[in-house]
Amino acid sequence: MYDVVIVGGGVVGAAVAYELCNYRLRIALVEMEEELSFGVSKANSGIIHPGTQNPSDSLKGRLCVEGNRLVREMAEPLGLDFAEVGELIVAFHEDEIAHLWHLKREAEDCGVSGLQIVSREWLRDNEPNLNPDAVAALLAPTAGIISPYRFVYALSGEARLNGVEVHTSTEVLSIATGTGVSGKDARGFVILTTTGEFATKCLINCAGLYADDIARMVGLRDVCIRPRKGEEYILDKKRRYLTRHLLFPVPTPESKGILVTRTADGNPMIGPTAYEVEDKEDLSTTDEGLRQVLSVAQRLVPAIDPCDIIAYFAGLRPATGDDFVIRHEEEVPGFINVAGIQSPGLTAAPAIAKHVASHLESAGVTMTRKRRRRRDRSRTFHLFSMALSDAKDLVKEDPECGDIVCRCETVSLREVKQAIGDGATTLDGVKFRTRAGAGRCHGSFCTCRILQVLAEETGRPVTAISKRGKGSELVVSDRTDG
Ligand SMILES: Cc1cc2nc3c(=O)[nH]c(=O)nc-3n(C[C@H](O)[C@H](O)[C@H](O)COP(=O)(O)OP(=O)(O)OC[C@H]3O[C@@H](n4cnc5c(N)ncnc54)[C@H](O)[C@@H]3O)c2cc1C
Incomplete structure (x- = not known):
């Protein structure tokens, strides 16, 4: 039995996981795609908005300003690619x-x-x-720019390090409410997914474009994306x-x-x-x-x-009306909707997460803060943003840092392996973390090499490696007998 299951591994779900891992809770995050940040959070302008263009009486207006402050505060400790450009x-x-x-x-x-x-x-x-x-x-x-997917990977990496289970390729198919859990806890849910069942006291719906589908699974029909x-x-x-x-x-x-x-x-x-x-x-x-x-x-x-x-x-x-919809649904105790998170959702995500945490007590979750939190997540480096003298030192220490896999964006074999160690299983996962394949040649030079490294490092056949998950495999057969 989990205390909390978060549905959706975009920036909002990852930020909620990051916030809730401060508490003594058993938490799972479920995501239908092969990797996190493959939904709306991968395709946006990457701006940390200052809060200049939202009505002052709106929830998104308040959470945008708060989110901007939080992102600037967490940029250094989390090692985010953030620049305050104005x-x-x-x-x-x-x-x-x-x-x-x-x-x-x-x-x-x-x-x-x-x-x-x-x-x-x-x-x-x-x-x-x-x-x-x-x-x-x-x-x-105070406006800034950020790498949206690396933001998600930093938040989810910290959450994972602090006990949150992350289940990818896990699509929510249906949800049973109330007595479905134990027969006596009217608050619980049993979530049926493509990889099995998750029983939980509280469910947080961060499903982006599909938040209305998830809400419908518990009988709520007033959110329409x-x-x-x-x-x-x-x-x-x-x-x-x-x-x-x-x-x-x-x-x-x-x-x-x-x-x-x-x-x-x-x-x-x-x-x-x-x-x-x-x-x-x-x-x-x-x-x-x-x-x-x-x-x-x-x-x-x-x-x-x-x-x-x-x-x-x-x-x-993922718009529904003009504002964000973030609320504990009294008719379905334990269900928290986080829907309609259109722009500035990337900016507001850390503030949304704090707002969600403030609803958890009323959703029946006991919130006890952990005494300590781990912060020793391993950091990645990017050769492309490094001074030549530092890069030379790195290459001397580790020749794989000098083995350039992607020439357009100067990405080394070491960085590709680091990305895979960090959880990348697809070509896009490697690209989002390292930029390999994102340059002018669109991966003509490096795709085969990255496929090969992905296969070697994950121990899977090259035919199982895809661009962005099932159905986007690049190699149909590895038969070499002609
Ligand atoms: C063009 C564009 C530009 C933007 N520019 C900015 C900007 O510059 N600054 C800014 O602050 N905001 C911007 N935004 C808004 C921002 O991108 C979104 O608000 C934010 O990414 C939403 O994140 P999310 O986690 O709610 O959604 P998502 O990233 O979509 O995450 C939801 C996740 O739920 C998963 N999911 C759905 N259904 C299921 C299911 N049944 N089972 C399991 N998992 C499921 C999905 O696969 C997905 O990964 C922009 C948006 C767009 C489209």
Whole structure:
């Protein structure tokens, strides 16, 4: 019998696991994909928002500001790839400046600090590639960028180290409530999954796009997820100095708008679009999306060249209404819904987790804090962000650090093996942790080698190794007899 089962291994489920491992609880996290962070949390802009663009009376507004503070606080101890680069919301007309003052006041009401309206001259000096037609901007210095998947792996790695069981390739199929557990505990659940049953006192639904399906399994029908697609376009790293800050247009009620940002690994990125789709699996990009993204991004930074685009993807925001839905469902005691976690869910995740923890007592869970918590998780290194002299020392110590598997992103054999040791079982799992395969050649050079290393290190045949889980295997047969 578990005290808590968390359904969903995205950033929200991982953050909840990270928070709850402070308590003496038996916890399991179940995830249907082969690895964590393969849902919405892998496909987003990677921005730690300061909290400038949410209504001050909303839950997401409050949790965004708190999440921003928490991420900045945990970046160093957790070894997160986080950089506080600041954001500019840019006005092109005098009449938009009033809107900037309105955003500033609302953000200050939410507790955002350091905000400043900056002039055309300031912009010319501090953001040289910004369109010279810009007349003013709202500067939010606490905005940052992070690697979203490495954030999830850091949170879940710490949770695992502190006793949380993580079960991947484990899809929740149905849930029995109440007497299903022991015959006398009306609060419990028995969760039937593809890998067996989990009995628990409390169930936390962090299933992202499928949170409504999980809620329906316990008879709750008032949450309905309506996916809102965002297309993103990644530029070559050689343009990494294109901008200094994150650049946003003045937002509309539907969206923060298409922006110019960069990934934590240094690639400029433009997007996302925002439009509703029916299909929760529709991750296609479109010509219209590209046109729309380019036209807004080039208005912000005219030097953006479509020839610099090296990759693109789409993500789906798991939206339900305008705000997050986080509540203990009184009709189903012990069931906590964490649904509708659209943007800024990546930012808010650590604050969402604390909010969830505050609901656990009423969900029937006794919360006793552990006296000690382990913090000795092994850290990874990234050759691509290392000074040459340090890299040389590393290679002297360990020749595998000099065996370069991915040339575009300078990823060594040691890093690939470290990623596998950290839990990567797929090509995407290795890519998300190390960047191997994420460069301009899209893995043409390194895919075969990584497949081979994955097979050797995990002791599985190469035919069992996939790009992102079952159904995406690359090698059909390893027969060599012709
Ligand atoms: C284009 C785009 C850009 C964005 N940009 C930003 C940004 O810059 N900053 C920001 O703060 N936020 C951003 N967001 C929002 C952010 O990405 C999400 O809020 C966040 O990733 C949601 O995390 P999650 O854990 O709730 O969902 P997910 O990551 O989807 O996790 C849910 C998990 O549940 C699993 N699951 C579902 N059903 C089952 C089942 N039956 N059994 C077992 N497991 C199941 C899924 O496989 C999935 O892994 C963006 C979103 C999009 C789409």
